[in-house]
Amino acid sequence: MHQLPEADTEGRKTVSRAVADRESRRSFADEPLDETDVAQALWSAQGVTHQRDGVEMRAAPSAGATYPLTVFLEARRDGCETLGAGVYRYVPDAEPHAVEEHTASSVRDELVAAAGGQNVVRDAPVSVVMTADYAITTREYPRHGERYVHMEAGHAAQNVHLVCEERGMVSCPVGAFSDEAVASAMGIETEPLYIVPFGKPP
């Protein structure tokens, strides 16, 4: 388990400024990211923000607080100053929050291929890969659960985009990928829903 620095809850820009400035950007500096920036992005997706009735509530809203998402980070070599190439699972409820190594070697080539060879996935120092276990939500909400999971992934991904904007990083939504190929590249059982490559601007 690799513990991450505490999240910054003060911020560097207003939310409105970040919303106004956000764009999909697909080119990155060839530089490793600071661990604090990576930690902040992961926290914004699924970090624990507070407790309610004994439940750890997270940074993105969730239908019935079911929390079906698992967030992974794919890092290339020198993608993040403190993490080697590989796949990491974000662990929101560790004290402090953390990432756990999932795959100790690069899966970048497979991930790029799974996303149809997109340069934005190839060139980013790291990508968040948002995944879900639908059953966690559909057992509570049989009729609308799948839709709720998709809505939740959108919330979590938008938080990542806005935190990137706030901290002077650039990011891009990536939805064009083969689900099976991403799952196989990442070695995951959960359903991949959203890739967010991010890094420093060129």
Ligand SMILES: Cc1cc2nc3c(=O)[nH]c(=O)nc-3n(C[C@H](O)[C@H](O)[C@H](O)COP(=O)(O)O)c2cc1C
């Ligand atoms: C669900 C979704 C999937 C997307 N998939 C991709 C993608 O696979 N590759 C890509 O380069 N951009 C992708 N985009 C980014 C859109 O092209 C971009 O958001 C759109 O052109 C509007 O530009 P803006 O984000 O700069 O405002 C996606 C956006 C969304 C919302």
